[in-house]
Amino acid sequence: MPEAPVLAQLDLELRNLRKRFGSFVAVDGVSLQIAKGQFVCLLGPSGCGKTTTLRCIAGLEEPDDGDILIGGREVTRDAPWQRDIAMMFQDFALFPHMSVAKQVGFGLEMLKRPKAEVARRVAEVLKAFEITPFADRKPASLSGGQKQRVALARAMITEPRLLLLDEPIGALDYSLRETVMIELKALQRRTGISFIWVTHDQNEAFSLGDHVVVMNHAKIEQQGSPEDILQRPRTPFVAGFVQGNNVFRGTIAGMVRDQALVRTALGEFEVPLLGAVPTLGSAASFSVRAERLRPTPEAAWHNRMTLTCQTVEYFGSVRRYILARPDGEVIKLDQFGAEPAYLRVGEEAVLGWRTEDGMLHEGAPA
Amino acid sequence: MSTIRIRSPAAYWLAVPAALWMLCAVVVPALLILWVSFWGGRQFSAASPLVLDNYTRFFGNQTYMNLIVQTLIHTATLMAICGVLGYCIAYFLVVKVRNAKLRTALFLAFIIPFWTSALIRAIAWVPFLGTNGVINNALMGLGLIDRPVEVFLYSRTGISMAQVSLYTLMASGPVVYMLAQIPPALREAAMTLKAPPGVVFWRIIFPLTLPGVVIGQVLVFLNVMADFATVATIGGNKIALLANLILNFYEGAQIRAAAVVSVILMACMLIGVVAAMRVVDIRKLGA
Amino acid sequence: MRSRLTGWALGTLTVGFLLYQWMPIATLSLLSFSGPTGGTTFPMNGVSLHWYRELWDASIMNDFKPPLWRSFVLALACSAVTTVLAVTAAQAMRGKFRGHNAFFYLLLLGIMAPGLLVGFGVALMARMLGVEPSWNGTAFLVHVSWTLPFGFMAMLAIFNRFDARIEEAALTLGATRWVAFQRITFPIVLPGIIGAALFGFSLSYDEFARSMFTTGADQTLPLAVLAQMDRQLTPELYAIGTATTVTSFFAILACIGSLALIRRSMRRG
Secondary structure (H helix, E strand, O other): OOOOOOHHHOOEEEEEEEEEEOOEEEEEEEEEEEOOOOEEEEEOOOOOOHHHHHHHHHOOOOOOEEEEEEOOEEOOOOOHHHOOEEEEOOOOOOOOOOOHHHHHHHHHHHOOOOHHHHHHHHHHHHHHOOOHHHOOOOHHHOOHHHHHHHHHHHHHOOOOOEEEEEOOOOOOOHHHHHHHHHHHHHHHHHHOOEEEEEEOOHHHHHHHOOEEEEEEOOEEEEEEOHHHHHHOOOOHHHHHHOOOEEEEEEEEEEEEOOEEEEEEOOEEEEEEOOOOOOOOOOEEEEEEEHHHOEEOOOOOOOEEEEEEEEEEEEOOOEEEEEEEOOOOOEEEEEEEOOOOOOOOOOOEEEEEEOHHHOEEOOOOOO | OOOOOOOOHHHHHHHHHHHHHHHHHHHHHHHHHHHHOOEOOOOOOOOOOEOOHHHHHHHOOHHHHHHHHHHHHHHHHHHHHHHHHHHHHHHHHHHHOOOHHHHHHHHHHHHHHHHOOHHHHHHHOHHHHOOOOHHHHHHHHOOOOOOOOOOOOOOHHHHHHHHHHHHHHHHHHHHHHHHHHOOHHHHHHHHHOOOOHHHHHHHHHHHHHHHHHHHHHHHHHHHHHHOOHHHHHHHOOOOOOHHHHHHHHHHOOOHHHHHHHHHHHHHHHHHHHHHHHHHOOHHHOOO | OOOHHHHHHHHHHHHHHHHHHHHHHHHHHHHOOEOOOOOOOOOOOOEOOHHHHHHHOOOOOOOOHHHHHHHHHHHHHHHHHHHHHHHHHHHHHHOOOOOHHHHHHHHHHHHHOOHHHHHHHHHHHHHHHOOOOOOOOHHHHHHHHHHHHHHHHHHHHHHHHOOHHHHHHHHHOOOOHHHHHHHHHHHHHHHHHHHHHHHHHHHHHHOOOOOOOOOOOOOOHHHHHHHHHHHOOOHHHHHHHHHHHHHHHHHHHHHHHHHHHHHHHHHHO
């Protein structure tokens, strides 16, 4: 993210948020700043605390510690109905006994807007979301895609400062998801409302988010732009969680200028140092993206290893080679799909990479 | 696909014994009552002429008319008390109790007496209500009264007190069922749409439990209308409601009058059930 | 969390109601142990088993042992018939035969119809057919019409929870429908059937409204209790009430146990 803007312009700020359920720590010291009109994705495996964080922002859970500021105003102890937010739920949570028009207008009705204004706004919103034909229907008679539109219309009609989305397209068919994602992204751009989107699906997070927050075990592992997280994973967890990384574990065997020498089961490799200098002999891990590996490496490249090709997977745009490592794990090598194949199954190959393509991780590897 | 083929003759024949039993034991007898209520003459004979005399005699008697009104008022009172009490208890058990073990324990404490004899439970109220009973002694012990009051035993109050303990579960059970079906996300969705708790209850929760409320009201209505035992046990012979009248007429060998009262009772119940069915589809709650 | 006050208010109301509901039962049990000079209310004048002994060595006039025996046999018979008919009826319901909706309402009618009227109607029917009302004849007929619908509803609920794919698996493995029912369906729902049987037993055992006009001279236990109530309230009745209630508790425990069993076997399946 660019430099933190002044406080008043932040749509959301979390300061050291903590929440525990009995002995289970759900959120452990989460701090986050979201500038105006951002599309933020909270990404992580199930149970990592992303949904609890979202529910704390909504006011559906009361944090044990920490502050929540929405639009610069402290709301930590405010009830959900006092906050300038709207929320979209995983299964949409449509009111089964209300017609589409009635529930889309519910939020405005709660704000005690005059009847005529509510009716006018509902008509507008129904038209904008292309659900006017279903205005008098009950949710039970709608398809998944239609329900999703109704839920979105219901949340957006009050024009909140923040829209919280909890796995909002998880209940949709795969074929629908891509279209809906494009529409939602466009909607966010157009309205300038900040979206906070919780998902466990990294494709969603990286294609939608301006800013992606990766969480694990109740903590933020890393946050930044999608490119930042994909290309420069800073912890072993992020490297392992994000697709396409090869993770190496070993110990620091030496330090040469601004590079560390890491001894692993496959040999010693040079990895550029980032910031803090690790102590000699300490455990360390680093990762190299699958597309950064090359067969027949240039002579000047120090990092290389000899492996046997086990499987080849072809995805159209990418050809992926799975190569066996002596320690039982595998190395992934990606190649642009249109090129002729590097390797065949059973073939032995020397793989290498430029030193600057290795990413040394912070903290001891898990 | 299952162990029974859809629309097979086997399914039909499996249903026949139960259907015949119910027809013989419930439907035919009900029709017989209707028939007998029109019998003229004095003999117990299928050849009796069909007349309206039994009805005109009954409706001509002001005492009986008052009894119908009193029965309906008494029933409505109990529906109101059991309905409110039952809803509150259901709401507490389903929504407010978070601890699963505590909820099960409270629920069992609520439901277990229902499975014991209603007659014994009605009798159990007698030592409570008498002039020398537990309530009077307790009130005197607390210094609230200095002489035993007689409003409890042999009174409508006492009957109502016992019936509330007997029938609140019936009002509560269907509401528990409906409340448990409401996904928590609906309540939360309403809250994020700026609805405070009171509004969430009246606009979201209550409408969704309405079928349960109606079914519960029907159950209380049917049971209180037909309850003669509690009335007889606690009311002694001093208080009678419509159902007791049937008993009195029958024991007095006034079969025709008993049939007339039965038909009126059935008609009241039928109207009640049909009115309730207009509000909710009873099948939604059934299997 | 935010509405703690409502929670406390409703909780107090609930606990208050539970006390209100249990207090008479507890008092009844307590008073059944009062001394020989104890009356039908406090003070108890000592603690004894006097009233239970009275019950046991009763005179011919108020001997509760024959009615108890009749009630027991009747409940056993009702439970057996109910179980068989409820299982066949519920299985038939799964077959969705023509008129299965009407069939459902017919059984529902058995629950909704007031007992006194059903008994009255059956008494009329018996009189027209020239049959003398008796506890093991007409009363049996009406008792089953009361217990059967409950057993049927219970079986429907159990079959609803039952995963029909298990049956499909048996059928694809070459079992005939009858064999699949015997070997797969029946053992799985058996705990539920036992629960329904116990429920039927206790419904019949406690039934009195339907029995009023259909039992004849040889009364069942609840009718004998009612008759005794009419003559005089004595702590003997409390003793019967306590004994009956304790018996019911054991039946309920068995019921809950069998339900827990079915839940566990379903989870394992």
